[in-house]
Amino acid sequence: MEARILYVPVVSEPYYLFHLLTFFSYFSIRLATYSHLNSPDTFFTDHSELQAFLAFVTLGVVKVVKEETWDGFVADMLLFAKLFLVGISLVVDIHLALWFMMTFLVIYLFTQQPAYMGLGSATQLTPLQLETLLTEGGTSRFWLVEFRSSISSSCIRTSRVLPELYITFSNKNISFGVVDLGLFPNVAARFGISLGVPGQLPTYILFENAEEVSRFPDMHPKSSNITKKRLCQHFELDKHLLDYIGGK
Incomplete structure (x- = not known):
């Protein structure tokens, strides 16, 4: 099997940093609003979140095996994470989903995934x-x-x-x-x-x-x-x- 050269992107890069902050903000928002959503209907929401998380992890395992480059894997997983996040936000509250869509649009307009900067040169x-x-x-x-x-x-x-x-x-x-x-x-x-x-x-x-x-x-x-x-x-x-x- 061909050995892969591991190069982990720097989290401090604006592209990755803004995505991570946006993803983690979901948990902060959910914790802050949980008391308002604490009703019999929240079981459906929590169950859907768990299903989305398990599907994302499964997809990640499949992609890490099939994807040849780390950059391609990161790009694909960020795309899937955004789709899962917006989808589950629609179950919670449409305004939350719209906020995430606008946030991802701003990130797309002002940042881009950095190119590989690891070993090797041309x-x-x-x-x-x-x-x-x-x-x-x-x-x-x-x-x-x-x-x-x-x-x-x-x-x-x-x-x-x-x-x-x-x-x-x-x-x-x-x-x-x-x-x-x-x-x-x-x-x-x-x-x-x-x-x-x-x-x-x-x-x-x-x-x-x-x-x-x-x-x-x-x-x-x-x-x-x-x-x-x-x-x-x-x-x-x-x-x-x-x-x-x-x-x-």
Whole structure:
């Protein structure tokens, strides 16, 4: 089984901190209003809350087994937690549900999930540096370049994939680079990446001796579920590593 590199997001990040404060505020509100809701009907409410909690825990266990990246797991669990919280709040009081919906909307508008900042690194490339690699070549025979955007949720969810591939496969024969299309959107057209088309970001392109040999996903993606395993298979990174070890 492939070992996972554990990177736990910093709770002090505004995105996570505001979500945690909102989730825990539910318990404070329920304790403060329990005396007003203490009637025969509260059994139904308490029972529903318990069911929601057990369903959330079960879903969390399933997701932690299936999800490859910690960032994807956190994003999914926050989404499910918000849905469960709003749903159970509707049972308690519609005004409470509206308050939570407005709170989550404000968090969405002013914060975003931070990208992976753990082990592993890839060269941050400007358009000029990338163009130099493509026209003049470089020290590496292969370059695997990720075209991403720092404001794209799909890119944030997969932000640990390239650093972890770098840790395993980086050598003198293959290098890894990143181009932020949020900073340099004009580069997208140069490589046939449509920023307005769902599933186009992030896009990974493998260059051999400064020429494109493969990309993932393609220009018309139907499904672009990005995992380390899929990228490794698509770009044959195991083969490139063995070739390097064998001196080819």
